[in-house]
Amino acid sequence: MATDATHPLEDIERLGVYQVYTGTGTGSGFLIDATHLLTNCHVVQPYREVAVEMRDKTRIVGRVRRVHPHRDLAILELARPVDGEVLALSDGAHLKPKQPVHILGFPVGLPLSLTEGVISHVRQLLDEQFFLQTDAAINPGNSGGPMLDDQRRIIAVTTCKLNAAESVGFGIPIADVRQFVEAFHAQVVPFGVHCPTCDELIDRAVRYCPSCGADLETHHDFGDYFEAPELHPLTVFVERALAESEIDPVLARHGSHNWSFHVGSAPIKIWCCCSEHLNFSSPMAQTPNKGLDELFGFLLSAEHAPYGFDLVGSTVRLNLVVHISDVFAPDEHAHLVERVRKFVHKADAVDNLLIQQYGCQPAPETQTEQLKSEHGA
Amino acid sequence: MAIASLQFPPPIRRRLTVAPRDYERRDRAVELFEAGELLAAVHETLGYLLPALSPHDLAQGPLCFVQGTARVRLRLEDGRLVVSSALMAMREGAQATAVLRYALTRLSATGQLFQPRLQEGVLSLEFGDRLSLLHPLKLIEVLQRLPTESDNHDGWLQQRFGVDAADREPLAALEEAELALALEIWRAHWEAVDRLLLESRRRRSVRFLDSLGSWAANQVRYALPLHGSVRATLNEAADEFTDKDENPNRRDTALSRCCREMRQVGEEELRRCLGHASYAINPLHEGTPSLLSSVLGGQRLQTSGELRAAGRYLESALELVADYLYLLADHSWPETIDHKLQAALAEVSGRPWREVAATLWSHANQIARQFGSSAGGDEEDNDGN
Structure with missing residues (x-):
């Protein structure tokens, strides 16, 4: 076993393991070559196109090429090659109980994380299929990620855990994964x-x-x-508004009735907080220590209607609230879509203004590289 | 020395006599909206929410109604309906940064259709939208929430941040006798809270703390027409000490701190915060038969009876008192029920705990049977406080 100083999992950031976003949730996936990502079928279904997020938070489209609903596997073709390290598939030999297991993934939407445990059972039979059983922590969002051995070889694909028990998680055995990938190469x-x-x-x-x-x-x-999945009217409305704001809705999806993306430097989040409100919000900057009266006066100015600003801690957010009844008024969609389009462009413009004119600092989620280029321009 | 009884003098806060909501008017407003009769839909919505106001044609001019200390103004402007209520005006010497930060952190928010706006030094809550985007349910939400928020932030902003009042409805002063009684109720109440808090700490019972916190807040809400900074401070503290999801130690500390602060409120400040207000829209929740059943019947009443049977009179009585006050402070009722609830409290005022527990238990049982829902208690997730 490698020592800590030279452990092959010391630098996980460069590994080709990425987060997958759809309109129903998020999961994990790993490269099988520069343009193909393997994940769980349940992570991508029922979509044929999903978003895959890179380390710099940019997202690219992944087109679903092959799914195995029963074995819970799927392969996506990425819109462009990515440079994450492709992890080797183990041959599955010599696996034994108590052998260390390392799970990579994005538990509960957190950045890439590593959890560890041991193999509890090499070939556990469950629902007429064999699984590799482990006691390593598995959480929602880990699905589709790799289970690795000490030599950083993939020995299984994380798929599920028993909710009624503690430390009982399952991975799809590498032999089935290999077979699925080899068949895909011939597809x-x-x-x-x-x-x-x-x-x-x-x-x-x-x-x-x-x-x-x-x-x-x-x-x-x-x-x-x-078939294309049947979308809720709220999703149809939001995604139409995004498309007309030149935002790819597939790339913006972040789970059920949630979207997140950047426009220029500004992060934008869209979500339903209850059964009545659809919220658009951009946490765009942080307040400075001086000149607050002038800044607050600007933020509260009536000129921003129908948009409004609020403060959460020291983070300034630009907000737009749409009532659900508006979503079900199709005759007004063109007007509302324009309202959303202006919100998106206002968010991108105002974060620069707040930083340049009012001495604000970029918010934690601001794309500062983009900000620099906008300043330069 | 342990406290032997509680006093429940008649409330100085005037009971609201409101007609039950006419839901058919709301449904008619929706039908009008869907038929493209947009202004008629707005008028019908106003008729549903503000039945006491004579029919008003917004096309002929703006409308203003009063909700506590808030004046709420509605006007048509370029095919849009604008609803606004001024909160305060900035002035030299005010804590400008603090009040503007407060507006941005506490009055602005996602999930609400109106927002605070600052125009020429006046801070208002404002909402505006095209008539074609004014579904009656959306307008109802705005007209229920915006005036309440405005009323809740009245004198408090002035007193805390030193700003000026702007377009506020003055409170009607209490008569001298009312004022004297109000001050006495206030003094006696917080003294009793203080003593029962000691009892709560001795018992180390979360259930007792639940009752005590609920009673501490609702007795004041029921009895006194309290506004301004004192009401805001009490409500803020009550949010914490009545929060059953909060750590009991934190709730105990919050109640203790609140009690201390309330006992330190000067007579002058209390006078400023006491006064009668009128409300165009019923600010209370409408009481329902199922609420009566769940609060005064079912498992809740059974447990109270068991406490009494086990000789735990104080706990049983305090729970029942807290429930009655919750029903009266937060809800409007048909006159018959309202009178019966008040009469029960008057009957047990100053009586020993054992009598309070027995009398209110029988009374609650009778009220729940007579006016509660036929389905019985516990179906509504509302434990009263």
Whole structure:
């Protein structure tokens, strides 16, 4: 076993493990080559396009190429090559109980984190499938991330844990992962779903598997993989507004009825706080120690309506609140979409103003590199 | 020495007599809005919320109504409805930075449709939108929340930050006899809270602390027409000492601190904060049969009865008293129920704990049976305080 000073997991930031964002949640995934990411099927379903976030917080589109609903695996094709280190797949030999396991992922949406434990069982049978069982901590957001051995080789893919028990987590054995990846390398169709009964790859919506004749509608909502997911009217409204603000909605998705993205230097978050309000907020700057009267007077000025500013601690936020009844007034969507578009552009403009004119500091989530280039421009 | 009884003199705060909400008017407003009758929908919404005001045509001119010390103004402006209520005016010598920071941290927020706006030195709460984006449910939310916020931040901003009042409705002064009684109620109340707090610490019971905190806050809300800085300070403290999710030690400390602060309030300051106000929109929650059942019936009443049967009269009585005060302080009721609840408190005023527990238990049982929901108690997640 390597010493701490030379441990192969000392610098996890350069490893090709990334966070995956969809309209239902977030998960983890790892590179199998520069343009392909492997994750869990349940992380990406029912979407055909998802967002993958790089270390610098920029996101790129990942197009779903292959899913195995039963084995809970999926492969995404990234919009461009990325330079994270591709981790090697173990051959799965010599795994034994008590052997150390290292889990990489994004638990509860936190930045890339490492948790550790041991193999509790090499081949645990659960729901008619074998899993690698571990006592290492697994949390929502870890799904799809790699389980590594001491030599930094992938020995399983994190998939689930038993909620009714403590320290009982499961990974998809590397042999199944290898088989899935090798089959993908031979794939010629743009998208395919494995038959849950015979593993045949199916590339179109059919009721019965052409190979084994299994009734696919009884398995894992099979037909849904070939149809665009039905979106809630609120999602339709927000994503239309984002598209017209030149923001890619796929890249902005951050779980159910949540979106997050940057416009220039300004971070923007969109969420529903209750059943009545859709909030748009940009935590854009932090207050200075001097000149506060002038700054506060500016923030409270009526000229900003319908937008408003508030202070959370020392962070200045620009806000827009949309009532849910507005979302269900389609005749007014054009007007509201314009309101959102102006909000997005105002956020980008005002954070510069607050920093340059009022002596504010960038907020923790401000894209300071972008800020510098905007200043330079 | 342990406290032997509590006094419940008739409230100086005037009971509101409000007609039950006419939900058909609200539904009619929605129908009008969906039919594109936008201004008519606004008028119908106003009729639903402000039935006591004569029908007002906003196209003919602005409307102003009073909610406590807040004056709320509605006007049409370029196809938009603007709702605003001034809070205060800046002046030389005021703590400008502090008051503006307060506005940005406590009055501005995500999740609310109105925001504070500063224009020519006057800070107002303001909301405005196109008529076509004024669904009645949205307008109802604005008209219920904005005036309440404005009323809650009246004299308090002036007293704490030294700013001037702006477009506020003055309180009607209490008569001398009312004032003398109010001061006596105040003094006796906080003295009793202080002594019961000692009892609470001796018992180390969270359930007792729950009752004590609820009673401490609601007795004042029920009995006194309190406004301004004293009400704001009390409400802020009550948010903490009645919060059942908060650590009991912190709640105990918050109640103790609040009691100390309230006992230190000078007569002059208290006089300034006492006065009668009128409300165009019912500021209380509408009491419902299911609320009566859940607070005065079911498991809650059974437990209270068990405490009494076990000889724990003080706990049983304080719980029942706190529940009655919660129902009266925070809710409006049909006159019959309102009178019965008040009469029960008057009956047990100054009586020993054992009698209070027995009388209120029987009374609560009767009220819940007579006016509660037929479904029985516990179906509403509201334990009263």
